[in-house]
Amino acid sequence: MRRRAVRSWLIAAAATALLAGGCGIPDNSDVLAVAPGPSIGTSPGGDNSPTRNNREDTTDRAQFLKFYLSAAAGDPDGAVGRVKQFLSPAAAETFKAAVDVRVIRLAEEPLINPGSDQISFKAQQVGVLDANGILTPSGDATVTNYTITVQSSVGGSPGLFVTKPPPGLLISDEALTQFYRPRTVYFWNTEHTSLVPDLRYLPASVPATQQPTEIIRWLANGPSPLIRDAVDTLPQGTTVVGNVPAASNDKLQIALTGQAVPPEDPAALDRLRRQLMWSLRPNLPKVLELTVGHNDPVEYDSNDYLSSNAAYRLADEPERFVVYQGQIRRLARSAYAQEAVPLLRPEANRNVRSAAFSSTNTRTYAAVVVAEGSGTSLRVASARTGELADLRRVTLRGQIGPPVWVVTPDQPEGTGTGLVVAGNQLYSFTTNGGAARRLTWPEGGGRITAVAVAPDGHRVAAIVDGRLYLAALVTAGDGWELGTPQLLRTPMRTHTAVDWSSEGWLAIGGIREQNNRVAIMDVSIDGAQRSERLNDLGSVTVSYLTAYPAAPDSAHSDSVVYVASGAAYEALVDPTPIGPADLADPVADPPAGAAPTAPLFLR
């Protein structure tokens, strides 16, 4: 009995000790494998960045210079480092440069004298490329002489070294096209009627998976200076949360900070997603999933966003017109060729010098310059599509050039303005007629000879004193104002005609600096890229040019017509005259010398 009691006490004590120490959460435990790790998802496409040539890759000085002028191209963060690779250690130590990259265009082959360490070359500055991919065109047309000292085998290391570099980061325009991809991002105009394109340069080394993150960063950092006043910036504090993951299952997931959209504003959210979808269009899979702040993610999988870009809503096949014997006539082989001229009553369709048609979803706009006595006058009309309307007179003085409409497809009823050059001044007019409002050219005087409005309705190309300018149309009160113009450098000495070839390119006509020949060519709106259209038109001035802008995914319009010596031509592979036979209603007996002129498109 006693022994049993003792044993019981021992067991009780042991149990108490166990209770006190045995249970509870252990201090340390062994490693326990819970589950296999997540499987590797499909790897997005590999690295497709262009091959980059380093300092060691060549001993040829001309090639070395070429390599050197592409070193700074690409990822802006590593630009200085890449340039320093080309420098001798001593030069690298003192080399300092801002992030911005100057893009230059060589004016001639670099001068390399055998036996000399110095390479000199003449170059024109195209613009300055900043970290946001904005290439700000340089207004300076001067050709600068650059000198660069290249030595071989510095400090015993083989190969060529730059011992005296030119200041700053320089890249050639060749490197720009080789190491960057032009990329258009979009901002909403201040009236929220249309997206305004903004041309950027994305380093080609950025993998496709990182492009959305980079582009949203650009959007957050604001628009280019050109359109800054004409568009809405994203709200302060808008950033992407982390990175935008690579698209998986045909879905791109974007998470933005809560500041991106004001609370309880579905319209702002819708605008934001349309802006994102347009800006990310090349990267966009089927579905975009957008998460703003802590809200639930919203998925967008339709193509309805496309309508937000006015350029996209242009018809594939334009309606083409010409003025023939003072009458606006439709051209054959174009859309609706057999229909009557829109809006104008037949009796009003006479003595026409030039005209402009535009249409929105619901309305058609017409501006007609008619001969009136010895001078000309501008008359405008607007009506529902398919209806006819009376023309109203716009009070203007001076020689009136061809008018252009500034309307977007979602133009609110009763608004709608146009621009016209009269007496070398720029005027705006409304559909109500009355006195035209003069738009002062911000940089003071100057003869304005041509004006063209981008499809988005907020960018204007103008020829002032024979030079090509870009400016933004900024709403001011009930009218327009011009933003700070940007001078574009083109190969032309004098520009005579301009229109928008697409949302990022201009079709220009003028006299080439190189050979004093008249030519028609396309330039990107920063002047960095060029594309020949009609190389040599002799010496006949292109007095007027109009283009039907291409859809946003192609750069150049395939409908460019111009007027030279009073006759209308179509800029195909060769200048193709438009004759009376091209009219939709053929003229039985065309009078000699009467040629179609002032071609126009319904935009």
Add this chain to the structure above:
Amino acid sequence: MPVRRTLRVVRRYWRVALRRGRRAAEPARRAWRRSLQLRVVVLTLVASSLLVAAFGWFVADRSAKILLSRAQDEVYSQLRGKVDYAYKQLTVHVQPRDPKLPLTLSETVNYLADGDPAESGGAVVAMRAERYPDLKPVTSANVDTAALITPDLTRAVADQRRVARQIRTVEVDGVQTKYLVYGSPVPTSFGHVELYYLVPLTTEDRAANQIRTTVLATGLALVILLGVVAALVTRLVVTPVRVAARTAQRLSAGLLDQRMKVDGEDDLARLAASFNQMAANLQRQIVRLEEMSRLQRRFTSDVSHELRTPLTTVRMAADLIFAERDEFDPTVARSAELLQAELDRFESLLTDLLEISRFDAGFAALDAEHADLVPIVERVADRLAGLAERVGVAIELRLPDQPVIAEVDPRRVERILRNLVGNAVEHGEARPVEVTLAADDAAVAVTVRDHGVGLKAGEERLVFNRFWRADPSRARQTGGTGLGLSISVEDARLHGGWLEAWGTPGGGAQFRLTLPVRAGDRLVAAPLPLIPRDRSGAPPALTARPEPAGEVVADAAEVAR
């Protein structure tokens, strides 16, 4: 051998320690043996402690496990979300040498740690790339993760590409903090990096400790409560039992009117009622018997007294006739002689009866004085020498040389001895009778041994009965009144002594008188054996056991008192 010596020393010390321990534990052991209540309480405490401890351990262990598993589930599900996010963030990097990768890593860690408090003691997110040493580990909080993320865990996560967990305790800002560390590989376009999520288990640990403390305290309280309850319940049962024991003791001590208190109708009440009924029955029986016995004694006494007066008259007349017997014719004279002899017998019978009735009435008083027993024995032998000579029996006295002083009533002791020696001579069959006297510090004893017909088995008790005869057919002529030994027993009892008999058929008999040296002392042993030394080898079946005989006598004496 020193080992053996050491062992011996150790064994000796062990024994000493054991003995001391036993001595020290003796009071406790005594209490254990004696108290039913203590036993019940202790056993209840032990059993309930075991039960409560087992239950408490189970509860505390289960709750700790539940807390931990809930934390694990939660952390695991969070980890999966974090891994998913990190995977998506890292897919955009196709090369581990992508210069933007470190930025993505640190931004991812910051994002994943967002919502967790950044100060120490909060959850920590860490990303490592064991396979790509160029990528530096990123940690969300300023915590040294070297102790938390063990090489074992790293191996399981980075090499075996498994989601693994571990619990680690480290000191953070001087506080020991338990961390649940989860690790998972994060697949990327170029391989995989590792994400670790370290969550402090402070809340869970505190809750587990609180549960443990609560269970411990509750268990302790429960055990104590059970002990108290057991003590109370036992007390409820033991107290009436103790009362019953005390009442029984009092009853047995002769207080026949002692009764138990009957409360309620439960088992204990029934016990008390039965006990009381038993006591009442006993009392009634005893009182009835006492009454009968009293009546009998009274009758004897009264008869004796009533007979005495006429006997005196008859005696006087008989004495006259006896004195004048020579003048009668021989037949009448012979009748006168017979009358005289029978009257003597009758008188001595009456005397004995009166003496007995005096004992019965409790009037007998011990007139104790310090007396030497040797002369008393010698005097008895002298008085009976005549009779002995007549029947041819030699009385041998074995007396000590020194006087044997005891506090006795010499008259009664002499009467006992006369009776014993007389009987021995009478039944001695002409063989010698030995009278032995011996004494020690506490008692004196006298044995009277004869070698006559002896006693049959069982007769050694019967001899002390009143009017008992070994052979009823034997003429009363030879015997005495039949009351001698009864009176002797009463005398011995009055002294607080014993009077015992032993005998075997044909082997003679021995009577032993044992008296305390000091009157009123309780006898423990006799200086002489009851069974004679020459017969001590006899089969035990034929011997009367001294102790029971003594006790019977002593008990009888007590009851009589």
